[in-house]
Amino acid sequence: MRIDAYIGNPIIATQQDYYELEELLHEVEPACHSVQLRAERLIIENISRRMFRYPHNPTTQWVADRLRYMVENGL
DSSP states (O other): OEEEEOTTOSSOSSHHHHHHHHHHHHHHOTTOOEEEEOSSEEEEESSSEEEEEOOSSOOHHHHHHHHHHHHHTTO
16 A cells, blocks of 8 residues: 655654554555655555545544545445
């Protein structure tokens, strides 16, 4: 899995945030292709590609829940 954290993303502020997110996503779907944390949206590429707009205060758990949603729905 590749995690691309762009400047200005609201999820990863420290290296610890990155490792926490990586661990959460690996628990949900170890075979996920990539996750892109952009300034205004999240892009997940698993079987398909989906974009999500961030809520007011997004967390690493919120990102993991979006991936879990995709896995559960075969996306």
